[in-house]
Amino acid sequence: MKKITLPILVFFIHCAFFVQAENLSALKHYERGQEFEAEENWYSASEEFQLVLQKNPSFGEAWFLLAKATYELNDFELCLNYLDSAQKFIKDRTDVLNLRGMCLISLHRLDEAQKIFKEILNKYPNNVESRFGLAEIELYNGSFDSARNFYLDALKRQKTNRKALLSLALLAAETGKDELSENYIQQALKSHPSESEVYYFAAYLKARKGDFAEAEKKARSALQLKTDFYQAYILLSSILYEQKKYDEVIDICDYLIDKDRNTITAWYLKGLSLSRQQNFDSALEILSTALAIEPEDEILRSALELLVDKNLPLEDSRRSAWAQFHILKAREYAKFFKGEQARYEYQRALKIDPNNIIARSEFAAEIYKLGQNELYLEQLSFIKNNEKVDEKTLSDEEKYTYTKTNDTIEALSSLMKYSLSAKWNVEPFYLDKTRWNIGLYYTKQNAALLHPDSQEIAAEMASESFNGIAVTSVNVEKNPVANFGEAFLKARKNSQDYFILMNFEETEREVSLDAAVYNGRNGIKISEFNLFRTGNDRFSSIIRSFRRNVLNLLPSRGKILARSGNEILIDMGKNEGIEKGTVLDVVKKGNIRTCDSKPGVSFDDKFALGQIEIEKSDEEISQGVLTQKSFYDRVNIGDEVLVKKFPEKKGNSQSVTSGVNPSADESGNPYSRTEKLTAEELGLVKTPAFLDLIRKIY
Secondary structure, eight states: OOOOHHHHHHHHHHHHHHHHHHHHHHHHHHHHHHHHHHTHHHHHHHHHHHHHHHHHHTTTHHHHHHHHHHHHTTTHOOOOHHHHHHHHHHOOOHHHHHHHHHHHHHHHHHHHHHHHHHHHHHHTTTOOOHHHHHHHHHHHOOOOHHHHHHHHHHHHTTTTTTHHHHHHHHHHHHTTTTHHHHHHHHHHHOOOTTTTHHHHHHHHHHHHOOOHHHHHHHHHHHHHHHTTTTHHHHHHHHHHHOOOOOOOHHHHHHHHHOOOOTHHHHHHHHHHHHHHHHHHHHHHHHHHHHHHHHHTTTHHHHHHHHHHHHHHHTTTTHHHHHHHHHHHHHHHHHHOOOHHHHHHHHHOOOOOTTTTTTHHHHHHHHHTTTTHHHHHHHHHHHHHHOOOOOOOGGOOHHHHHHHHHHHHHHHHHHHHSSHHHHTTTGGGGSSOOOOEEEEEEOOSSSOOOSSTTTHHHHHHHHTTTTTTTTEEEEESSSSOOHHHHHHHHHHHHHSSSEEEEEEEEOSEEEEEEEEEETTTTTTOOOEEEEEEEEEETHHHHHHHHHHHHHHHHHHHHHEEEEEEEEEEEEEEGGGOOOTOOOHHHHOTTOOEESSSSSSSSSOOOGGGGEEEEEEOSSSSSSEEEEEEESSSEEEEEEEOOEEEEEEOOOOOOOOOOOOOOOOOOOTTTTTOOOOSSSSSHHHHHOHHHHHHHHOOOO
């Protein structure tokens, strides 16, 4: 037997110490990762578990905990990869399989997730986590009763299970069963009196019911139990904001910002509170800082822009900087031939900064692409006639734009000599074309956690989206209404043709807008639509979709401007879908009324005076030939016209009315193709807003 020499012995001892040191180091990182996990500091936990795996790639538990942290950071594909690695070393663990199922739900692979949970229950019938997974699948599918049964099954097996009790409380509140919700939350408080999370959800449910005083107490209790509970601070700030305790809101927001400068909700709430205190300059400064941190937060940007529009003089130089965001956005849309989106962004830019030469000229160019030369000329003329331009102060780009504008105006003006407006001596852009008076009302059904006042902001932005649509007057009620009855009362009082009751909700990744349209005379619902968007620009997209859906309900409606024998001039043109071959009914002035229980309009046959078939149409006015209904000529200037029949469309082409003008005939049938907007039509799975809360329960 060979003797081990001293150098070799020393080498083995060093190796043993090295391995032991490495193991101790890995264990230290592992324990630190667990501490971060307990604090819900997922970024730091993830880093620590990765350091563990660098030293010991075979540590299955570390792979699992890394997957869990990654799941909480919403990186679900990566989480699945980490779970694959975990399952090489820890097989058939139900917690690993349940996490895989939850990941698959988040990726909307519901069938795969359901299969995993059912397999677990076949082997382990008492597993409650699998029941939670199946409950979430049912919630995604809109089956609230089935989801409730899974939570109740879990509660039968663990009578004080916190997640089951809190989930049932939230679900009961969502379905209007407030007394049952209160019972479940009281059971949770009794069973888990030292859990801050239980008090957090109790505070949320009280705030949802409008009991803000009690909600404040519960939120403060949550913070006493866990002083670094970020979400509880945000909820408390929102509750205080609803109680108009703006100084306290600002103090909490300053604390949160000091802890983490990227806490956007804190910046947002501070800005709103300052604006409520009429401190507009400070509010704008705070909201601008927040936008610099998170420029794609659309609701935050909308809050700032509404504040700018109402409180800053048009000459304020800051307007140009805020408008620039929309100009750049519009250019991106235009680059990909997304005309409606580009025009919307230019309109937002001009709403903020009406004197912006660049924005207006580029907006005019987008109009020109539609072949709307008259409106194009009108925009260019506005630039020339209304801008106070000192050419010495213009940039090179502005000088070029200004010179080009003047040349184009001269060329287009000569072409307009042969238009209908020249023939009939009518200025079409000075006509009063308002035909529809619509009220927009919103409710505050839920406590908004991401963006307090988001319902009000969505309603105001929806109303503003109709600016520039001459035939509609859409007025938003500043304050929320309690219910349908209050909205109907206000609509009747304001003699509105229709009123719309809308509800806006958001999650971290999705927005939804539900709207019911009612007849303003009798309060009967005539239509409803449920809009859904996810991905980038989802807020502006859903606002445009709301506008398009409303306009598709409204019949194109006008009046007679002039006549010469049987030649009739009306105040409707290509912008309302009026083209050669369109047939219109002529109705005695003041005798058109909305249908009682469906879209469209009606009139007594005795007031039908004849029909007009269009021969020529410009953008705002059209000329046609009158066929009288009776022997006597009863048609006068000011009598009203309705589209009886649009000309046949070629292929799938859309009229320029699409999304920007009423486009239905007198029976309420839209001329323009309606875009698919619901989650089901888009092939997406819509996440119920309250499900985000359920998924936060540990």
